[in-house]
Amino acid sequence: xxxxxxxxxxxxxxxxxxxxxxxxxxxxxxxxxxxxxxxxxxxxxxxxxxxxxxxxxxxxxxxxxxxxxxxxxxxxxxxxxxxxxxxxxxxxxxxxxxxxxxxxxxxxxxxxxxxxxxxxxxxxxxxxxxxxxxxxxxxxxxxxxxxxxxxxxxxxxxxxxxxxxxxxxxxxxxxxxxxxxxxxxxxxxxxxxxxxxxxxxxxxxxxxxxxxxxxxxxxxxxxxxxxxxxxxxxx
Numbered sequence: 001x002x003x004x005x006x007x008x009x010x011x012x013x014x015x016x017x018x019x020x021x022x023x024x025x026x027x028x029x030x031x032x033x034x035x036x037x038x039x040x041x042x043x044x045x046x047x048x049x050x051x052x053x054x055x056x057x058x059x060x061x062x063x064x065x066x067x068x069x070x071x072x073x074x075x076x077x078x079x080x081x082x083x084x085x086x087x088x089x090x091x092x093x094x095x096x097x098x099x100x101x102x103x104x105x106x107x108x109x110x111x112x113x114x115x116x117x118x119x120x121x122x123x124x125x126x127x128x129x130x131x132x133x134x135x136x137x138x139x140x141x142x143x144x145x146x147x148x149x150x151x152x153x154x155x156x157x158x159x160x161x162x163x164x165x166x167x168x169x170x171x172x173x174x175x176x177x178x179x180x181x182x183x184x185x186x187x188x189x190x191x192x193x194x195x196x197x198x199x200x201x202x203x204x205x206x207x208x209x210x211x212x213x214x215x216x217x218x219x220x221x222x223x224x225x226x227x228x229x230x231x232x233x234x235x
Contacts (some may be wrong), residue, residue, distance in 0.1 A: 011168020056127020069158025
């Protein structure tokens with residue numbers, strides 16, 4: 001299903017964004033209760049807090065997706081207008097990501113500081129705070145997926161869409177914690193390419209917006225299913 005692939009890719013691009021990638025070591029350190037030096041000295045990193053952290057932000061994003069789809073269903077009687085509006089919004093957001101437009105309020109960044117005592121539920125609550133606090137920063141990418149969710153036929157599909165977005169953000173986060181030494185090297189070397197990755201993500205979303213307006217997104221999905229039949233298992 002083409003929408004799921006787009007959502008997963010958007011989650012991955014969110015992870016690689018300038019306001020997430022550089023902070024990953026800090027989040028891993030805070031969640032695990034170890035300093036970066038202690039993490040580097042450890043042979044095995046406890047993945048449970050990091051998995052719980054990703055569950056926390058996934059809960060929030062999935063709720064956003066369900067709400068977007070519900071709103072889209074309310075407006076379903078104007079499905080043509082909804083599709084055109086959704087496509088235009090995604091195109092505008094993609095042009096902001098690429099750098100063609102500069103929508104000032106989308107550059108707003110809000111960080112939430114937490115003083116939660118370490119326990120089993122702490123990483124989940126921190127993850128939820130992460131989702132709310134950093135949504136303005138990853139807003140153009142997340143917003144595009146939420147608009148896409150609003151065009152889905154059922155709430156279940158909207159939930160699935162944001163689940164794949166969350167997986168795109170969660171999987172590299174967990175891997176970065178598990179392979180913290182290699183991640184620090186990767187992060188240092190990759191930072192010079194962050195802008196390029198953001199632009200590529202913006203171009204993909206731009207194409208998605210155009211396909212939605214021209215009602216060709218599903219046609220592309222059917223074409224991909226013919227090439228990769230196993231994708232039917234995801235949709």
